[in-house]
Amino acid sequence: MKTISIFLALINSITAGILLLLTLSSVEVEPFQILWLIAKTVAGTIVILIGIVTWLGGAGAARSGLLPMSSLFLVALGAATTVWTFHIGIVTGDLQYHMVWYGGSLLAQGVTSLAGLAGESKNLIAS
Secondary structure: OHHHHHHHHHHHHHHHHHHHHHOOOOOOOOOOHHHHHHHHHHHHHHHHHHHHHHHHHOOOOOOOHHHHHHHHHHHHHHHHHHHHHHHHHHHHHOOOOHHHHHHHHHHHHHHHHHHHHHHHHHHHEEE
């Protein structure tokens, strides 16, 4: 499970970087969009940082409490991304399937990371 989590961390970090570039390269930003722009930028940056923590956690260099908390955050963010995308799709009639896949990928990364940590904790207890 840890290998899948590390692979998804790479994919999600690259995707978050691309989404950050697309978000920050907007030419026209209306005043009412600033809060949404900040929220997307912060979420994308956090996903990239969690990807780095996941890579470091695979090597054993991350703090023990940081990886489970970041995994839980990814599960929540993935579910929220998927639900928000469906909400926007219902309201506007334009469902963005790539964001549904991205939300599912964030959710899968968090779940596989937590499952990998659960396997490690069983081994630690049994030893």
